[in-house]
Amino acid sequence: MILRQLYDAVSSTYTYLLADEKTREAILIDPVFEQCQRDLAMIQELGLTLKVVADTHAHADHITAAWLLKQKTGCQIASSVAISAEHVDMPLHHGDHFGVSGISLEVRATPGHTDGCNTYVLVDHSMVFTGDTLLIRGCGRSDFQQGDPAKLYRSITQQIFTLPDDYAIYPAHDYNGRTRSSVGEEKAFNPRVGGGANERDFVQYMKAMQLPHPKKIDEALPANMRSGMPADGQLPDEPDWADIRITFAGIAEVQPEWVIQNQPSVTILDVREEDEQEEPLNGLNNAVSIPLSQLRTRIEEVPRDRPVVTLCRSGKRSSLALGILKEAGHDKVANIHGGILHWKNG
Structure with missing residues (x-):
C-alpha cells in the first residue's frame, strides 16, 4: 500500500493519501481546499486514480477540498451520516466498511469533539486515522459544535484504545510537528486520557481548559456542510492563458x-x-x-x-x-x- 502524509501549515492539518499499488486506486482523507492543486499533482505524478475523498468530521479550522476534488476527478465523497452534509455520495454509519480495490477502512463513530466524528481503521494494516477525536498526546476540544467531554472519553477508550497497542495513530492535526503515534503510546502517555485516567479525570480536565474561538469557524462550518462547495457554486479561478x-x-x-x-x-x-x-x-x-x-x-x-x-x-x-x-x-x-x-x- 502507498501511504503519504501531507501537511497544511495554515491549519496544521494532515491529509492522508492511501492507494493500492496494483490497482493504483486512491483515497484521500481530510483534504484542505487550498491544497487541492498539490494533492492532484501528487496523484498524477504517482499514476493514481482518486476514487474516494473521506472527511473524519466537519472541520472548524479549514474548508474541505472534497467537493472541489469531486469536480476535478469524479471521485465520491464519504463522511458521517450524522453530519448531513450536502453532496455526500457515501453517508457512513458506525460499522460500515468503504474504500477502493485492495484497501478497506472500517468506520468507527467517535463523537465527542463533534457529533459527526469518525475514526477510520485500516483493516489488517495496523493503522487508524483518528481525525480530531484523538491527537498525539492530546485530543479534540469539546467546548463547541456538539462537544461533549464524557462522550469523547467513551469514544476514545471504547473505540480506539480497544485496538491493538501497535496500531499506528495518524491524527487530523498536530501543532508541534509530530507525525504519528500508536494506540499503546497514547494509552500510556496521553496527558488527558492516558495513564489510567477515568471519565471524571478527563471531563474535569476538558471543562477546565480555556481555548480561543477557532479563527475560521464562521467560514469553515457553513462551507463544510456543503462538502467544501463555495457559496456561489463556482470553481476557483485558474490560469487560463495556457494549458498549465x-x-x-x-x-x-x-x-x-x-x-x-x-x-x-x-x-x-x-x-x-x-x-x-x-x-x-x-x-x-x-x-x-x-x-x-x-x-x-x-x-x-x-x-x-x-x-x-x-x-x-x-x-x-x-x-x-x-x-x-x-x-x-x-x-x-x-x-x-x-x-x-x-x-x-x-
Missing part, C-alpha cells in the same frame, strides 16, 4: 507541444548558457536568450507584453527562473516541462 499543470513541487509547467503551437502568444526565455545553444530546435523561432546566471541583472530585457515560458536542457534551471521572474513582477509564467530533453522535434 502544477507539479507536486509547486512548479507551473506547460508541455513543449503547447509551446510550439502557441509561440506567437508567449515569450520563450532560454536560460541555458551560450555554449549550450549550438544546435537549433525545430519549431523554436523566437526565443529570448538570457543565461540563468545573468537573469537577475538582465531582467528588464524580458518582454512584459506576453506571458513568459522558460526553457533549459532538463527543465530544472528554468524552473528556478520562474521565481526570479515573479520577483520582478511577471505574473504569467510557466516552465517548459522536461526542457530540451522533452522537446518534440517536428
